[in-house]
Amino acid sequence: MSTIIGTDASTQLRGTNDSDTIIGNGGNDTLVGLAGVDTYVFNFTVQQTEAEDFTTWASHWPGFTSSRVTFDSTGDVADGTAPGQFDLAYKAWLSYLVETYHLGKDLDGDGKVGVRLDIDGSVAPGTGERMPLIEGLSEADMAKLFTDIDDFRNGNKTWQYLGTFGADSTKIAASDGNDIIYDSWGQTAEGTAANKLVFHGMTAAQWDTMVASGDITGSVGAYDPRDAIADFKISWAGGSIVIAGTEKFHFTSLTEVKDLITFDL
Numbered sequence: 382m383s384t385i386i387g388t389d390a391s392t393q394l395r396g397t398n399d400s401d402t403i404i405g406n407g408g409n410d411t412l413v414g415l416a417g418v419d420t421y422v423f424n425f426t427v428q429q430t431e432a433e434d435f436t437t438w439a440s441h442w443p444g445f446t447s448s449r450v451t452f453d454s455t456g457d458v459a460d461g462t463a464p465g466q467f468d469l470a471y472k473a474w475l476s477y478l479v480e481t482y483h484l485g486k487d488l489d490g491d492g493k494v495g496v497r498l499d500i501d502g503s504v505a506p507g508t509g510e511r512m513p514l515i516e517g518l519s520e521a522d523m524a525k526l527f528t529d530i531d532d533f534r535n536g537n538k539t540w541q542y543l544g545t546f547g548a549d550s551t552k553i554a555a556s557d558g559n560d561i562i563y564d565s566w567g568q569t570a571e572g573t574a575a576n577k578l579v580f581h582g583m584t585a586a587q588w589d590t591m592v593a594s595g596d597i598t599g600s601v602g603a604y605d606p607r608d609a610i611a612d613f614k615i616s617w618a619g620g621s622i623v624i625a626g627t628e629k630f631h632f633t634s635l636t637e638v639k640d641l642i643t644f645d646l
């Protein structure tokens with residue numbers, strides 16, 4: 382049993398005929414386990430972002446009590462809220478977003494990125510929009526960043542606003558290259574592959590999310606230049622792992638590969 386550790390350069394790491402732990406690290410590595418039950422360790426940095434909700438933010442905002450904005454049972458701005466009061470709270474939210482996510486550009490040189498609401502009462506009789514505007518961003522940019530049209534009524538008018546900024550996302554921000562694994566894979570008595578992959582820095586739930594969103598994909602092909610046997614490639618933005626197929630053992634789906642992976646945050 383030995384542990385074989387690569388550097389950040391692209392190298393070939395060879396195991397022994399016993400059980401090995403092989404850690405390629407950075408670079409595009411060729412990992413060769415030889416016989417034994419081998420464990421291949423890969424390092425990931427996964428970035429998770431969550432959508433920002435106006436009402437959630439506003440309820441924690443220090444100015445909330447004095448703003449006289451209220452929310453209904455679904456968490457949206459309640460009917461009866463005065464548009465002027467809503468505007469104050471909403472603009473404070475926009476300023477918070479500008480600062481937190483470094484949005485927009487100071488085009489007029491006054492030292493800050495301005496925020497305002499484009500108030501359009503002419504959409505249809507009795508309705509209107511309060512569209513967020515951030516200095517330096519076009520309406521098309523804004524439409525990509527803000528979603529979720531909510532509304533509140535005041536008197537005989539309904540005002541619409543965009544309640545959510547951004548989206549929930551899980552993405553691989555860093556990994557250790559494009560690696561290829563050559564191994565016989567062996568077989569347990571149950572007929573499953575005997576070797577293991579360890580994904581350090583990723584949870585099983587994050588794997589599932591990224592597989593569902595297409596941020597991690599799997600494909601069968603002849604990726605191994607040494608032969609024409611089907612290989613399996615796991616790909617994501619900025620990296621991949623090819624599991625070279627053998628006569629006896631090849632993988633055909635991410636579901637099959639997931640059974641080999643130990644997730645280790």
Ligand SMILES: [Ca+2]
Pocket residue numbers: 387388389390391392405406407408409410
């Ligand atoms: Ca390496």
Ligand SMILES: [Ca+2]
Pocket residue numbers: 405406407408409410557558559560
């Ligand atoms: Ca590597």
Ligand SMILES: [Ca+2]
Pocket residue numbers: 396397398399400401414415416417418419
């Ligand atoms: Ca080995």
